[in-house]
Amino acid sequence: MVVISDILVQGMQMLLVFVLAPLLTGFIRKVKARLLRRRGPSVLQPYRDLLRLLRKEVVLADNASWLFRATPYVTFAAIWVAAALVPTFATGLLFNWAADLIVIVALLGTARFFLALAGMDVGTSFGGIGASREVMIAALAEPAMLLIVFCVALVAGSTELSTVANFIASSQTGLRVSLGMAMIALVIVALAENARIPVDNPSTHLELTMVHEAMILEYSGRHLAMIEFGAFLKLLLYVSLIVCLFFPWGIAIFGAGPLAYVAGAAIYVLKVGFAGFLLALFETATAKMRVFRVPQFLGAALMLGLLGTLLLFVSTSL
Amino acid sequence: MHNLNFDISHSLAGGLVLISFMMLYQDRLYSLLNVFALHALTLSLAVAWQAYIQNAPHLYVTAAIALVFKAIIIPVALHRIIKQLGIHRDIETAVGIGPTMLAGMGLVALSLALMLRVTAEADALAREDLAFALSVVLLGLLVMVTRRNAVSQVVGFMALENGLVLAATGAKGMPLVVEISVAFSILIAFIVIGIFLFRIRERFDSVDVGALDDSRGERR
Numbered sequence: 125m126v127v128i129s130d131i132l133v134q135g136m137q138m139l140l141v142f143v144l145a146p147l148l149t150g151f152i153r154k155v156k157a158r159l160l161r162r163r164g165p166s167v168l169q170p171y172r173d174l175l176r177l178l179r180k181e182v183v184l185a186d187n188a189s190w191l192f193r194a195t196p197y198v199t200f201a202a203i204w205v206a207a208a209l210v211p212t213f214a215t216g217l218l219f220n221w222a223a224d225l226i227v228i229v230a231l232l233g234t235a236r237f238f239l240a241l242a243g244m245d246v247g248t249s250f251g252g253i254g255a256s257r258e259v260m261i262a263a264l265a266e267p268a269m270l271l272i273v274f275c276v277a278l279v280a281g282s283t284e285l286s287t288v289a290n291f292i293a294s295s296q297t298g299l300r301v302s303l304g305m306a307m308i309a310l311v312i313v314a315l316a317e318n319a320r321i322p323v324d325n326p327s328t329h330l331e332l333t334m335v336h337e338a339m340i341l342e343y344s345g346r347h348l349a350m351i352e353f354g355a356f357l358k359l360l361l362y363v364s365l366i367v368c369l370f371f372p373w374g375i376a377i378f379g380a381g382p383l384a385y386v387a388g389a390a391i392y393v394l395k396v397g398f399a400g401f402l403l404a405l406f407e408t409a410t411a412k413m414r415v416f417r418v419p420q421f422l423g424a425a426l427m428l429g430l431l432g433t434l435l436l437f438v439s440t441s442l
Numbered sequence: 443m444h445n446l447n448f449d450i451s452h453s454l455a456g457g458l459v460l461i462s463f464m465m466l467y468q469d470r471l472y473s474l475l476n477v478f479a480l481h482a483l484t485l486s487l488a489v490a491w492q493a494y495i496q497n498a499p500h501l502y503v504t505a506a507i508a509l510v511f512k513a514i515i516i517p518v519a520l521h522r523i524i525k526q527l528g529i530h531r532d533i534e535t536a537v538g539i540g541p542t543m544l545a546g547m548g549l550v551a552l553s554l555a556l557m558l559r560v561t562a563e564a565d566a567l568a569r570e571d572l573a574f575a576l577s578v579v580l581l582g583l584l585v586m587v588t589r590r591n592a593v594s595q596v597v598g599f600m601a602l603e604n605g606l607v608l609a610a611t612g613a614k615g616m617p618l619v620v621e622i623s624v625a626f627s628i629l630i631a632f633i634v635i636g637i638f639l640f641r642i643r644e645r646f647d648s649v650d651v652g653a654l655d656d657s658r659g660e661r662r
Contacts, residue, residue, distance in 0.1 A: 300449065420540070424467065431463065431550070437554070438554055439448075439570065441558060
C-alpha cells in the first residue's frame with residue numbers, strides 16, 4: 125500500500141513537470157511580449173505548437189543515420205528523468221534516493237552529447253557550428269556547475285537533493301555568503317545551458333549568433349517536437365533546481381499527507397512563476413553578448429563557485 | 443561557533459574578496475572606479491561591524507574615515523582626474539581577464555592556506571579576517587601588476603590598503619593614532635600620485651606606464 129502511494133506521488137511529480145514545462149515557456153514569452161508593449165501569443169501556445177509538430181510528417185536527410193533518429197528520444201528521456209529527480213513540491217519522494225546532483229549533471233551531459241552528435245550527423249555546416257559552440261559553452265558551464273555542487277554539498281553534507289533542501293529549509297544554516305555566490309553562479313549556468321538571452325537567443329535564426337538553434341535546424345515533425353519539449357523541460361528543471369536548492373521554504377516533507385502536497389505544489393507553482401517573471405524581466409533588460417564574450421561570462425560563474433567553496437572551507441575549518 | 447556575529451563578519455570579509463575579483467574583471471576606467479567605491483563601502487561596513495562586536499568605539503572612527511575618504515572623496519577625485527586627462531574612453535589592455543582571474547584564485551588559495559596554518563592559536567574571528575585581508579592585499583597587488591594605465595594602478599594601491607585596514611581591525615588593540623596616521627599617509631600618497639599623473643601625462647601624452655620604459659631606453 126505504501127509502495128503504491130509512493131509510486132503515485134512520484135508519478136504526480138513527473139506529470140507536474142511534464143504539464144508545467146510548456147506553460148512556463150509560454151508564460152515567459154507572454155511576459156516578455158507584454159513588457160515590450162506587444163500583446164504576445166497565448167500562454168498555451170507552446171502546447172499548440174507541440175501538438176501541431178506531432179501531427180506533421182518527418183522529413184529526413186538521405187544520409188541521416190540511426191543516431192539522428194534516436195537522438196530526440198534519448199535527449200527527451202534523459203532530461204525528463206533528470207527533471208523527475210528534482211524535488212518540486214515534496215522531499216523524500218520515491219526516486220529521491222537517486223536524486224544526486226552529480227547524477228543530474230551527468231544526465232544533462234548525456235542529453236547534450238547526443239544533441240551535439242546529431243547536429244554533426246547530417247553534415248551541414250550549420251550543424252557543425254552549432255555543435256562546436258554548444259560544446260564550447262558546455263566545457264565551461266560544466267565545471268562551474270560541479271563547483272556549485274561541491275559548494276552546496278559542503279554546506280549540507282550531502283549531494284542528495286532532498287537532504288540538501290531539508291537542511292537549508294531548517295534554521296541551522298545561518299547566514300552564508302557562499303550560498304549566495306553559488307546561487308548567482310547557478311543562475312549564470314542556467315542562462316547559458318538553456319540558451320537564454322545573454323548567451324543565445326533561440327527565437328532568431330541569424331547564423332552569426334545561433335547556438336542551440338543551429339544544431340536542431342535539420343529536425344522536423346515529431347523529432348522537433350521531442351527536442352523542443354526537452355528544451356522546455358530543461359528550463360523548468362533548472363528553475364526548480366534553483367528553487368529547491370536555495371528557496372526550499374514551503375516544500376512538503378515526505379509523508380505529510382495529500383493536503384500538504386497540494387499546498388507544496390501551489391507554493392512551487394508560485395515560486396516558478398515568480399522566477400519566470402524575473403527571467404523575462406532580465407531578458408528584456410539585457411542584450412545578447414558576442415559568442416566570444418561567453419567564456420568570460422561563464423568564467424565569472426566558475427570563479428564564483430570556486431570562491432564560494434574556498435570561503436566555505438575557511439568558515440568550516442575554524 | 444557558528445553564531446550570527448561570525449557569519450555576518452564572514453560575509454562582509456568574503457564580500458570584500460569578491461569585490462576585489464570584480465575589480466580584476468573590469469576593463470573600463472569608470473566602472474573600475476565604481477567598483478572601488480563599492481569596495482571601500484564594504485570595508486567600512488566590515489569595520490563598523492567589527493567595532494560593534496568587539497565593543498571598540500574607536501573602530502567606528504576608522505569606518506567613518508574609510509567611508510568618507512575612500513568611498514566618496516577619492517573616487518570622485520579620480521573621476522575628475524580621468525575626465526581632465528581625457529582618458530575616459532580608454533579600455534585597458536591588461537593581461538587577459540581569464541589568466542588574471544586564475545592567478546587571483548591561486549593567490550586567494552595561497553593566502554588562505556598560509557594564514558590558517560600560521561595563526562592556528564588565534565581567535566577564529568581574527569584568523570578569518572587575517573586570511574581574507576591577505577587575499578585582498580594580494581589581489582590589490584595583482585590589479586597593480588596587470589594594469590598598464592597609471593590611474594588603475596592607483597586604484598590597485600588603494601584596494602591594497604583596504605586590505606591592510608581589514609587586517610588591522612581584525613587584530614584587536616590597534617591604537618586610533620596609528621589608524622589615523624595610516625589613513626592620512628594614504629591620502630598624501632594619493633595627492634602625490636595625482637600630481638605625478640598630470641606630470642606623466644604632460645610629458646608623454648598618455649598615462650600608459652609603458653611609456654616610462656621607452657623613455658629610459660628599455661626594451662619591452
